[in-house]
Amino acid sequence: MNDAAIGTRPRETFTGSDSRTDVNDINIAGSESTPRIRADGSAGRLEMSGDSYPENSFELFQPVLEWVGAFLDGGGTRPLAVDLQLLYLNTSSVRAMMEIFDTLQEAHERGRAVSVTWRYDRKNERVADLAGEFKEDYTFPFEIVPES
């Protein structure tokens, strides 16, 4: 029966939340095909670095999308800084990143302070191309920073 499941909101399944209704932080080690992901609610910070080309990117990014949604939801006012050092993304990871950026954009339009900084090795133009194409679609602060 589905009725029972409908009553269980994902948010209520988080355990160990403190009184500030912070969502659980995320700390996922990277692998050959998945990025390192750290989400720190108290610092207002989300970091992702490395390559991302798992077969099922949605499984990987769904908790991140939920974390971002929860952090920016619920009447909070703290800014969110997203720090990326992502390299190669397969197309399903690109699609998942778009959903995360869309969530940032919605919050930005409600007046919430959100920003993205995407650092990359200046020799790898493909990262700059990818980041640049994302940036075109959003109006929140989106910095693409070449590093040597």
Added chain:
Amino acid sequence: MEQVDVLTLREAFTRQGIMLGFNGPFSATLMEEIGKALRKHMEGLAESPSAVTDVFSAYIELSQNIRHYAASRGVSGAAAEATIIVSRDEDGRYVVSAGNVVLTEDGEGLVQRIAALAAMDKAELKAAFKTQMRAPRDPDAKTGAGLGLIDLARRASAPLQCNLKPLDDAHAFFSLRVVI
């Protein structure tokens, strides 16, 4: 069945400029390992990071397309069979080719999509990529939702080329060639 003749195979590989090739059932892990070898090999040749990314990306998208296709047709992940070849042509350009057995009607659909993509210029491909990225996603879909082929066309330095060879009443061998 013909006996395996390693030297003849090797000579065919050399004649066709094949650097790396695979044929048979391939798991996600094996796919990752081959990808890693491909990257290391190209880095060893001192190729630019952009070139390595483009070739690696074509290899990944082609392999994952085939694995997702097999899964969508009820072939379990480990038994997904494919032929994947990375080679260099006479101009030194990298060519990533891949093929797999498909239902003939699926193959015909692919041939039409490839023809449509081959007719687009870079600006049209970019627009098509963004449109497809924003297309509503089937909540159960685990794939890039049709972005893979457009991405391949964008990274290619020549229009995508494909071939569909009938095998029996219902099946055909679909192959795709991407020149980077």
